[in-house]
Amino acid sequence: MTRRSDCPISNTLDYVGDKWSLLILRDLMFFNKNSYSELQNSDERMATNILSKRLETLELDGLINKRTDSVDKRKKVYSLTKKGKDMLPILLEMVVWCSKYDKTVDAPKEVIRRYKTDREALIKDLQKNIKS
Amino acid sequence: MTRRSDCPISNTLDYVGDKWSLLILRDLMFFNKNSYSELQNSDERMATNILSKRLETLELDGLINKRTDSVDKRKKVYSLTKKGKDMLPILLEMVVWCSKYDKTVDAPKEVIRRYKTDREALIKDLQKNIKS
DNA sequence: AAATTTAACTTGTTATTTGCAAGTTAAATT
DNA sequence: AATTTAACTTGCAAATAACAAGTTAAATTT
Numbered sequence: 001m002t003r004r005s006d007c008p009i010s011n012t013l014d015y016v017g018d019k020w021s022l023l024i025l026r027d028l029m030f031f032n033k034n035s036y037s038e039l040q041n042s043d044e045r046m047a048t049n050i051l052s053k054r055l056e057t058l059e060l061d062g063l064i065n066k067r068t069d070s071v072d073k074r075k076k077v078y079s080l081t082k083k084g085k086d087m088l089p090i091l092l093e094m095v096v097w098c099s100k101y102d103k104t105v106d107a108p109k110e111v112i113r114r115y116k117t118d119r120e121a122l123i124k125d126l127q128k129n130i131k132s
Numbered sequence: 133m134t135r136r137s138d139c140p141i142s143n144t145l146d147y148v149g150d151k152w153s154l155l156i157l158r159d160l161m162f163f164n165k166n167s168y169s170e171l172q173n174s175d176e177r178m179a180t181n182i183l184s185k186r187l188e189t190l191e192l193d194g195l196i197n198k199r200t201d202s203v204d205k206r207k208k209v210y211s212l213t214k215k216g217k218d219m220l221p222i223l224l225e226m227v228v229w230c231s232k233y234d235k236t237v238d239a240p241k242e243v244i245r246r247y248k249t250d251r252e253a254l255i256k257d258l259q260k261n262i263k264s
Numbered sequence: 265a266a267a268t269t270t271a272a273c274t275t276g277t278t279a280t281t282t283g284c285a286a287g288t289t290a291a292a293t294t
Numbered sequence: 295a296a297t298t299t300a301a302c303t304t305g306c307a308a309a310t311a312a313c314a315a316g317t318t319a320a321a322t323t324t
Contacts (some may be wrong), residue, residue, distance in 0.1 A: 008230035098140035
């Protein structure tokens with residue numbers, strides 16, 4: 001999307017302010033998914049053409065990398081760049097907000113607990129565990 | 133929007149995962165705007181019918197309140213609920229992320245500085261300053 | 265008190281984006 | 295050689311957003 005203003009929030013939304021991009025980042029971040037088919041099979045069931053387009057723009061925007069698997073040449077491996085991994089705090093805050101206001105949601109309790117005591121360390125830990 | 137899954141991130145996006153909602157919250161949060169015309173005149177220039185619809189759903193979702201101004205009856209006053217104010221950390225993380233990766237953006241330096249030293253206090257301060 | 269302005273919308277209409285179903289291609293497996 | 299799998303693409307319908315213009319009720323000006 002074209003830049004709407006000089007506001008950092010607006011600008012961030014120009015990157016990921018659509019219905020799907022942050023869910024792709026979530027899957028790469030928290031569920032260690034890395035292939036097209038894994039991404040397609042998440043609970044929200046994104047349409048294949050939309051997934052394809054989003055992956056393309058996320059790559060163009062430098063949030064993810066795409067490479068071909070060295071053993072299975074059909075397979076493409078998607079991974080987060082540093083820029084992409086650095087969106088983790090945004091997603092974490094969404095988890096925290098939602099688990100406060102919607103108790104029916106599947107929030108990981110251990111994450112919520114650690115968030116309250118040592119947020120910084122939690123973020124580093126979570127980022128460390130992301131597959132490159 | 134209808135709930136896509138039980139994921140807290142997906143669910144948060146079902147509230148505010150469109151192009152405009154978070155910008156409305158931003159204006160109410162950081163710029164102390166409270167009227168329709170003020171919201172309409174932000175840099176991104178949202179179309180009036182879209183603004184109208186978004187305000188309606190944000191109110192239905194319990195993120196904002198709408199009341200009639202006591203002196204000028206034409207005027208509607210929009211304000212954030214606690215639930216809405218609690219989205220501030222999400223927006224703050226967007227400011228932090230974007231100012232790290234796009235130096236051409238108008239990020240408030242004092243906020244970025246305070247974020248690094250005392251995030252907690254900064255959030256409370258910013259929330260305290262929001263007009264009810 | 266009538267005419268004008270203002271705030272907050274609504275109503276068409278067009279353009280863009282999303283969603284669904286089916287089809288394609290190249291590589292791997294049977 | 296035939297089938298399956300992974301990662302897409304294509305075409306079309308439905309939903310959403312964008313643009314321009316019009317409406318309504320209250321306030322202000324003349």
